Amino acid sequence: MMESIVLADIVSRPYTDAGYIAALGEQFAEEGYVTLENFFSPKVVALINEETRALHEISNKRDFTMGGYETPRLLSVAGGQKILRNTVFIPTLYVHHQLKSVLSAITRTPLFTVKHQQECIVANNLDGQGHTHGWHLDDPMYALIAILEAPQAGRGGSVEYVAHWRALCAQLGLDPVHDTKAGLKHARLHGLVRSASLKSGDCYLLNAGENLHRVTPIADDSSRRRVINMAFDHRSDFVYGDTADILYAEEELTHVHAL
Numbered sequence: 001m002m003e004s005i006v007l008a009d010i011v012s013r014p015y016t017d018a019g020y021i022a023a024l025g026e027q028f029a030e031e032g033y034v035t036l037e038n039f040f041s042p043k044v045v046a047l048i049n050e051e052t053r054a055l056h057e058i059s060n061k062r063d064f065t066m067g068g069y070e071t072p073r074l075l076s077v078a079g080g081q082k083i084l085r086n087t088v089f090i091p092t093l094y095v096h097h098q099l100k101s102v103l104s105a106i107t108r109t110p111l112f113t114v115k116h117q118q119e120c121i122v123a124n125n126l127d128g129q130g131h132t133h134g135w136h137l138d139d140p141m142y143a144l145i146a147i148l149e150a151p152q153a154g155r156g157g158s159v160e161y162v163a164h165w166r167a168l169c170a171q172l173g174l175d176p177v178h179d180t181k182a183g184l185k186h187a188r189l190h191g192l193v194r195s196a197s198l199k200s201g202d203c204y205l206l207n208a209g210e211n212l213h214r215v216t217p218i219a220d221d222s223s224r225r226r227v228i229n230m231a232f233d234h235r236s237d238f239v240y241g242d243t244a245d246i247l248y249a250e251e252e253l254t255h256v257h258a259l
């Protein structure tokens with residue numbers, strides 16, 4: 001039987017150090033992004049690995065253009081509903097007291113888990129050449145992404161983001177969803193597109209409601225990327241858009257929305 005993690009530490013050593021967390025908080029406040037190397041303890045990583053491998057087997061392929069952003073989704077997904085029905089460890093981790101307290105300390109705001117059946121936790125797989133999760137914002141404000149498998153550096157699958165995207169769009173008179181192309185052109189021109197190469201075992205925390213972000217296309221068929229994304233918010237309750245339902249709902253719905 002699986003040993004309970006309810007009373008155990010789930011993060012590795014440096015993440016229980018107040019000084020270390022304060023420095024990460026500094027960086028997060030500036031960038032809306034921070035890499036968390038070796039964030040979870042090795043035992044936790046092993047258990048997430050096991051469950052995300054099983055989720056991969058039952059995930060759904062997606063190949064469409066997300067309306068509004070008009071950016072590609074070519075990946076294989078399991079949404080919150082599927083994860084809650086088919087896994088035990090990941091949902092326990094999601095509601096663990098230490099996860100919430102460490103992330104709240106970095107974001108400097110009390111956080112809630114997200115009460116949306118698809119968007120609370122999602123698992124995304126990029127399974128070969130051209131697979132990508134195109135530019136978008138998330139509805140929940142904060143995303144903790146754990147990388148379980150990643151291509152070697154230079155083989156695609158890196159994270160790109162534009163910090164303070166909504167503020168930038170407001171300044172330029174652009175709509176943050178519908179004017180993605182024009183906003184990105186400006187961002188590239190001014191060196192505002194940042195890139196992060198992450199390796200398996202790393203996590204990153206993103207202000208996903210404010211920073212436009214994407215995962216770049218995988219370069220070849222022998223490279224893969226497997227992640228889970230756990231969503232948090234400083235609002236206990238809010239109204240969601242429909243992009244998560246479009247991407248993560250089971251087959252019947254996607255046919256309606258796929259372009």
Ligand SMILES: O=C(O)CCC(=O)C(=O)O
Nearest residue numbers: 124138145159215227229
């Ligand atoms: O795979 C990633 O690193 C990002 C995932 C993401 O943006 C999302 O699930 O909304």
Ligand SMILES: [Fe+2]
Nearest residue numbers: 137138208213
């Ligand atoms: Fe996202």
